[in-house]
Amino acid sequence: xxxxxxxxxxxxxxxxxxxxxxxxxxxxxxxxxxxxxxxxxxxxxxxxxxxxxxxxxxxxxxxxxxxxxxxxxxxxxxxxxxxxxxxxxxxxxxxxxxxxxxxxxxxxxxxxxxxxxxxxxxxxxxxxxxxxxxxxxxxxxxxxxxxxxxxxxxxxxxxxxxxxxxxxxxxxxxxxxxxxxxxxxxxxxxxxxxxxxxxxxxxxxxxxxxxxxxxxxxxxxxxxxxxxxxxxxxxxxxxxxxxxxxxxxxxxxxxxxxx
Amino acid sequence: xxxxxxxxxxxxxxxxxxxxxxxxxxxxxxxxxxxxxxxxxxxxxxxxxxxxxxxxxxxxxxxxxxxxxxxxxxxxxxxxxxxxxxxxxxxxxxxxxxxxxxxxxxxxxxxxxxxxxxxxxxxxxxxxxxxxxxxxxxxxxxxxxxxxxxxxxxxxxxxxxxxxxxxxxxxxxxxxxxxxxxxxxxxxxxxxxxxxxxxxxxxxxxxxxxxxxxxxxxxxxxxxxxxxxxxxxxxxxxxxxxxxxxxxxxxxxxxxxxx
Numbered sequence: 001x002x003x004x005x006x007x008x009x010x011x012x013x014x015x016x017x018x019x020x021x022x023x024x025x026x027x028x029x030x031x032x033x034x035x036x037x038x039x040x041x042x043x044x045x046x047x048x049x050x051x052x053x054x055x056x057x058x059x060x061x062x063x064x065x066x067x068x069x070x071x072x073x074x075x076x077x078x079x080x081x082x083x084x085x086x087x088x089x090x091x092x093x094x095x096x097x098x099x100x101x102x103x104x105x106x107x108x109x110x111x112x113x114x115x116x117x118x119x120x121x122x123x124x125x126x127x128x129x130x131x132x133x134x135x136x137x138x139x140x141x142x143x144x145x146x147x148x149x150x151x152x153x154x155x156x157x158x159x160x161x162x163x164x165x166x167x168x169x170x171x172x173x174x175x176x177x178x179x180x181x182x183x184x185x186x187x188x189x190x191x192x193x194x195x196x197x198x199x200x201x202x203x204x205x206x207x208x209x210x211x212x213x214x215x216x217x218x219x220x221x222x223x224x225x226x227x228x229x230x231x232x233x234x235x236x237x238x239x240x241x242x243x244x245x246x247x248x249x250x251x252x253x254x255x256x257x258x259x
Numbered sequence: 260x261x262x263x264x265x266x267x268x269x270x271x272x273x274x275x276x277x278x279x280x281x282x283x284x285x286x287x288x289x290x291x292x293x294x295x296x297x298x299x300x301x302x303x304x305x306x307x308x309x310x311x312x313x314x315x316x317x318x319x320x321x322x323x324x325x326x327x328x329x330x331x332x333x334x335x336x337x338x339x340x341x342x343x344x345x346x347x348x349x350x351x352x353x354x355x356x357x358x359x360x361x362x363x364x365x366x367x368x369x370x371x372x373x374x375x376x377x378x379x380x381x382x383x384x385x386x387x388x389x390x391x392x393x394x395x396x397x398x399x400x401x402x403x404x405x406x407x408x409x410x411x412x413x414x415x416x417x418x419x420x421x422x423x424x425x426x427x428x429x430x431x432x433x434x435x436x437x438x439x440x441x442x443x444x445x446x447x448x449x450x451x452x453x454x455x456x457x458x459x460x461x462x463x464x465x466x467x468x469x470x471x472x473x474x475x476x477x478x479x480x481x482x483x484x485x486x487x488x489x490x491x492x493x494x495x496x497x498x499x500x501x502x503x504x505x506x507x508x509x510x511x512x513x514x515x516x517x518x
Contacts, residue, residue, distance in 0.1 A: 027501040124480035125487060128387040135394070217502065221383035224500050225488070228384060232491040241483050242286040243476065 013200035016209055020147075020199070020216055024154040027220035030161075034227040034235065039161050041169020046247035048170060049109045050234040052102075053245055054126040054226060056116050059102045059180075061130045062089045068138040069145045078142075081194060088187055098187075101180035108177035110251045121245030125229035133222045140215065147199050147212035148219040152192035159184050272459035275468055279406075279458070279475055283413040286479035289420075293486040293494065298420050300428020305506040307429060308368045309493040311361075312504055313385040313485060315375050318361045318439075320389045321348045327397040328404045337401075340453060347446055357446075360439035367436035369510045380504030384488035392481045399474065406458050406471035407478040411451035418443050 011019060029035060037043050038051060066085040073079050091097025106116045115121060137145040159181040166173045203212040233240040240246060270278060288294060296302050297310060325344040332338050350356025365375045374380060396404040418440040425432045462471045492499040499505060 031501075033496065033498065123484070125384050125388070125484040128391040128481075128484065129384070131394075132387040132390060135390075221500060221502075222387075225382070225384040225387065228491045228498075228500065229484070229487060231496070232487045236495060237292065237490070239292065239487075241480060241487065242290075243480075 008206060010204060010206050011209055016200055016203060016212070017196065019209075019213055020150055020196070021153065023213065023216050023220060024151070027217065027224065028151060028154040028158070029220065029223040029227055030154065030158045032224060032227040032231075034231045035158070037235065039165030039169070041165065043170075045109070045170070045172055047230075047234050048166075048172075049111065049247070050240075050245060051230055052106050052109050053111065053116060053250070054122050054230060056102055056106060057119050057122045057126050057130050058133075058226065059089065060099055060117075060119075061134055062098075065134045065137050068134060069142070072138070072145075073142055075142075078198070085191060098180055098183065101183060105177040105180060108174065109172065110253075112250055112252045115250030120243075121250050123229045123233055123244050124241050126226050129222045129225045129229075133219065136215070136218060141211065143199065143202050143208055144211050144215035146195050147203070147215035149195045150192060150199065150216050151219050151223060152188040153196060155188045155192075156185055159188070267465060269463060269465050270468055275459055275462060275471070276455065278468075278472055279409055279455070280412065282472065282475050282479060283410070286476065286483065287410060287413040287417070288479065288482040288486055289413065289417045291483060291486040291490075293490045294417070296494065298424030298428070300424065302429075304368070304429070304431055306489075306493050307425075307431075308370065308506070309499075309504060310489055311365050311368050312370065312375060312509070313381050313489060315361055315365060316378050316381045316385050316389050317392075317485065318348065319358055319376075319378075320393055321357075324393045324396050327393060328401070331397070331404075332401055334401075337457070344450060357439055357442065360442060364436040364439060367433065368431065369512075371509050371511050374509030379502075380509050382488045382492055382503050383500050385485050388481045388484045388488075392478065395474070395477060400470065402458065402461050402467060403470050403474035405454050406462070406474035408454045409451060409458065409475050410478050410482060411447040412455060414447045414451070415444055418447070 034051070038048065043051070063086045066082060066089075070079050070082050070086075073082070087095070087097065089098040091100055103113055103116065107113065119127065133148070136148060140148075163178050163181050166178060167175070199212050203209045233244060293310070297307065302310070322345045325341060325348075329338050329341050329345075332341070346354065346356065348357040350359055362372055362375065366372065378386065392407070395407060399407075422437050422440050425437060426434075458471050462468045492503060
């Protein structure tokens with residue numbers, strides 16, 4: 001998958017960056033057919049609902065993931081730098097945070113908040129992938145934990161596509177519900193830039209570089225497998241796992257109408 | 260999903276057994292469309308290969324799962340009873356064990372053993388689900404860990420269907436490669452009987468009973484989500500995650516022929 005093996009010289013920092021970016025080009029979930037449908041306006045409202053409901057599990061786990069990283073980090077500077085990721089999602093004082101913005105999206109899609117937050121309608125595969133990510137960050141080396149965040153390098157293009165594609169493609173999507181993605185257009189590049197510098201600086205040996213590349217690959221699998229599960233459950237053959245959300249469930253009113 | 264809530268009386272042991280069996284009737288992966296295809300002779304050889312390759316990840320994790328249970332069990336009798344599950348899979352002295360029998364299946368399908376054992380072609384969703392199961396057993400209560408094994412109650416019917424359906428449906432399946440399932444016809448009922456008695460004896464309060472039912476439900480999700488991922492990757496739309504096994508990879512010879 002990558003060109004280096006352990007008997008070769010380490011890559012230069014710029015070669016490492018290129019190898020990391022190649023993983024994005026080959027494996028980021030922007031390439032998944034579910035996203036083609038979502039951003040092309042081809043999803044049914046129920047498919048958009050299923051996506052938002054499941055993706056909540058991922059969003060809501062991010063502060064735990066980042067706290068797991070901080071919890072094992074003896075470098076005060078890195079902890080200080082990393083901390084805002086938690087507040088970006090959980091909010092702080094006057095700032096509502098990304099999870100609240102995600103709930104505005106699920107509000108806009110007609111969901112009852114308690115239902116979304118309970119995660120009880122989420123697909124098992126979503127929950128397994130999300131928890132695999134939290135555990136990876138808690139258990140692997142700090143370098144691998146940081147490197148696994150680098151999918152943020154590839155997020156802004158996806159978010160731009162998503163904002164314009166969803167506003168254009170669906171009459172039930174408006175500016176309020178895409179606020180999460182607009183905000184991430186600023187946040188993700190700042191965070192990704194820091195993490196990329198960290199990895200380029202700290203991954204010096206061949207082994208460290210391979211570990212960083214493998215960590216980013218792992219993270220692309222976490223994202224990709226969530227869309228596989230959505231596609232199977234809600235697009236084709238459209239067979240949600242027993243107990244998972246069925247269209248119409250978990251709505252604020254019986255019609256499933258947006259507010 | 261279940262009829263009891265925490266303000267109700269506990270079920271009798273027989274009512275609890277009935278509730279556990281109801282979970283099997285509603286959620287066991289015998290109901291999954293991938294199994295209809297597999298047992299009905301409708302899979303391509305590549306789909307059977309993908310199934311055997313991915314399912315190896317599950318099989319090979321079972322001794323770790325059972326060791327995790329023993330590792331946290333202060334009851335010597337339970338440890339003594341549980342230990343044979345590890346040797347059933349890993350083998351001991353003259354007995355090859357279930358993992359070896361599973362490798363005879365992947366041998367028969369033409370796979371290189373090192374490739375299978377490396378798990379590098381397995382779907383991410385398979386690995387996430389399997390590790391979620393190992394962690395569940397390591398982290399939940401002992402009662403929940405035991406209860407999560409109770410899918411074995413439902414396995415013999417599935418294995419009987421599988422043996423006859425696969426022998427009849429595929430010219431590349433023979434008695435050697437179905438040896439794993441024949442052996443489980445004896446092993447699973449014995450193990451399931453012990454675990455069922457344990458759960459019926461130890462789940463006395465409403466909370467314990469609900470936890471046992473939830474543990475079995477969780478386990479059905481572990482099994483079900485693996486088939487969702489297989490279906491998506493190799494049946495329809497037949498799009499394996501980036502890096503996952505592609506038909507023809509990992510074979511002992513370039514033709515992918517069985518030995």
